[in-house]
Amino acid sequence: MDEALLQFYTSLDRSLFLDTQYKGLAKLDRPLPIGLGQTISQPSLVLYMTQQLDLKKTHKVLEIGTGSGYQSAFLAEFCSELYTVELLSELQKQAKERLLGLGYQNIHYKVGDGSLGWAEHAPYDRIMVTAAPKRMPLQLIEQLAPRGIMILPVGPLGWQELIRVAKDERGEVHQSKLLDVAFVQLVGEYS
Numbered sequence: 001m002d003e004a005l006l007q008f009y010t011s012l013d014r015s016l017f018l019d020t021q022y023k024g025l026a027k028l029d030r031p032l033p034i035g036l037g038q039t040i041s042q043p044s045l046v047l048y049m050t051q052q053l054d055l056k057k058t059h060k061v062l063e064i065g066t067g068s069g070y071q072s073a074f075l076a077e078f079c080s081e082l083y084t085v086e087l088l089s090e091l092q093k094q095a096k097e098r099l100l101g102l103g104y105q106n107i108h109y110k111v112g113d114g115s116l117g118w119a120e121h122a123p124y125d126r127i128m129v130t131a132a133p134k135r136m137p138l139q140l141i142e143q144l145a146p147r148g149i150m151i152l153p154v155g156p157l158g159w160q161e162l163i164r165v166a167k168d169e170r171g172e173v174h175q176s177k178l179l180d181v182a183f184v185q186l187v188g189e190y191s
C-alpha cells in the first residue's frame with residue numbers, strides 16, 4: 001500500500017462530505033446517504049478503488065459520479081487534472097463548494113450524463129466510475145488512453161462486479177474482476 005495514499009485516507013475527514021444528520025456516522029466503514037437517493041461508499045472501498053487505479057501525479061483522470069465529492073478528493077490529491085461529471089446539479093454544487101474549500105484547484109466540473117464520458121478532454125490516463133451501468137459503456141473505453149486503467153462496477157441494480165479495465169499500448173482492452181459490490185445505478189444509455 002502506498003504510504004501517501006494511506007496517510008491521506010486516515011487524515012481526510014469524511015464528515016465534511018456528509019449532511020448534518022449523518023456527520024456523526026462518518027467514521028463508520030459503511031455507505032451513507034448523500035441525498036436524492038444517492039450514497040457515499042464505505043471509506044475502505046474508496047481507498048481500495050483508488051489504490052487499484054495506480055495514480056501518478058502526471059495523470060489526467062475522469063471521474064463519473066461526483067456525488068458528495070469524497071472520492072474526488074482522493075483522485076485530485078494524487079493526479080494532475082481531474083475531470084468529474086455528475087448528473088444531479090444539486091449534488092455537484094455542494095461537492096464543488098467542499099472541494100474548493102479544501103483547496104483543490106485541479107478539478108474541472110460538469111453536470112451531465114457521464115455514461116458518455118467527457119469527450120472534449122479525452123483521452124484519460126485513468127477513469128473511475130462510481131455508479132453502475134448494466135453493461136460496459138463503450139464511450140468510456142474509447143476515452144481511455146493507451147496504458148490506461150478504468151475501475152467501474154458493472155451489473156444489474158442491487159449488486160455488481162467491480163471491474164478493472166486495462167488498455168495496453170496497442171489499444172487492446174483486458175478486463176478482470178476485482179470484487180462484488182453494490183453501487184447506485186448509472187442513469188442513462190447503459191442503465
Ligand code: SAH
Nearest residue numbers: 065067068070071087113114130131186187
Ligand atoms: N463517488 C461519490 C458517490 C457517488 S454515488 C462519492 O464519493 O460521494 C453515484 C453518483 O453518480 C450519484 O451522485 C449519481 O447522481 C451519479 N450519477 C448517476 N448516473 C450518472 C450519470 N449518468 N452521469 C453522471 N453521474 C451519474
